[in-house]
Amino acid sequence: MSATRAGSRDPKPPVIAVVGPTGSGKSDLGVAVALALDGEVINADAMQFYRGMDIGTAKISAAERRGVPHHLLDTMDVTQEASVSDFQAECRLAIGEIHARGKRAILVGGSGLYVRAALDVLEFPGTDPGVRQRLEQEHESDGLPSLQERLERVDPVSAGRLGDARRIIRALEVFELTGRPFSSFMPKREYFQPAVQIGLDVDREILRDRLAMRVHGMVDAGLLAEVTRLDAAGLRQGKTASRALGYAQFLKVLDGESDTATAAEETIVATRQFARRQLTWFRADPRIHWIDWQDPDLVAKALEICGSPASVI
Structure with a gap:
């Protein structure tokens, strides 16, 4: 789908999405595209919603934003639970407001389901705190295999896709509330409004090394102190934030169950696994236009995909 050229005031220009695995340079490319197209960035990384x-999370700093407005960053306390359906509503509101100002909306992030929620026609079934609590209690008393077996009986497609307790509980909750398998709510690849997606194509071995260096850099920058501060603010009570890469591992250091070196290595392993899952998710979407992350003409090629001539940044 072609995008509107820079300077156009089409009331619904295509949303531009910059996607790819963690550590691939999405944030920097998003800023560069926004500067070239008079745009504003919307965060689609679930862990960057959290203040502190x-x-x-390698959150982009104020200096790195280079004056480009960023939306849906630092919007939640660590005790709050992130919701894809809430994000969908907030993101689409932000897109509308950005377009109303005559700007371009640039969605940037690697949380695949959140990106699809923003871009695609996607229905979210309701929730029931009582059902959710009962399923969580069953998980604590009977263990995850029991819930997995139940999900296999009612929704084998989701059972084959989901491996963590939170998502399995959600799938069982949806089935109880609607009588429909959770997998039936997964969207077709149909844009909610015009969009163009740009993916950063990585060299996996180079990315592996980069991710290790990045985690060690986070440790040197004070990750343990950040986790300590957030622990005092209720990090452990947050169902989403407490599971974030690095934070879960370094909470063990605070508990005396691990040390900094071990926590760093465990974070590196978990981050590499997460990057592989991200690549698998985004590679499955044939609508994404891929560019080599190390291409010297990366920004120019991204702008060409957006339908705009390259500009000097």
């Missing part, structure tokens, strides 16, 4: 989770 800066070092461990």
Whole structure:
């Protein structure tokens, strides 16, 4: 789908999404595209919603934003639970407001489901705190295999896709509330409004090394102190934030169950695994236009995909 050229005041120009695995340079490319197209960035990284989770999420700094407005950063306390359906509503509101100002909306992030929620026609089934609590109690008393077996019986597609307790509980909750398998709510690849997606294509071995260096850099920058501060603010009570890469591992250091070196290595392993899952998710979407992350003409090629001539940044 072609995008509107820079300077156009089309009331619904295509949303531009910059996607790819963690550590691939999405934030920098998003800023560069926004500067070239008079745009504003919307964050689609679920862990960057949280105030104070800066070092461990590699959150883009105020200086790195280069004056480009960023939306949906630092919007939640660590005790709050992130919701894809809430994000969808907030993101689409932000897109509308950006377009109403005559600007371009640039969605940037690697949380695949959040990106799809923003871009695609996607229905979210409701929730029931009582059902959710009962399923969580069953998980604590009977263990995850019991819930996995139940999900296999009612929704084998989701059972084959989901491996963590939170998502399995959600899938069982949806089935109880609607009588429909959770997998039936997954969207078709149909844009909610015009969009263009740019993916950063990485060299996996180079990315592996980069991720290790980045985690060690986070440790040097004070990740343990950040986790300590957030622990005092209720990090452990946050169902989403407490599971974030690095934070879960370094909470063990605070508990005396691990040391800094071990926590760093465990974070590196978990981050590499997460990057592989991100690549698998985004590679499955044939609408994404891929560019080599190390291409010297990366910004120019991204702008060409957006339908705009390259500009000097």
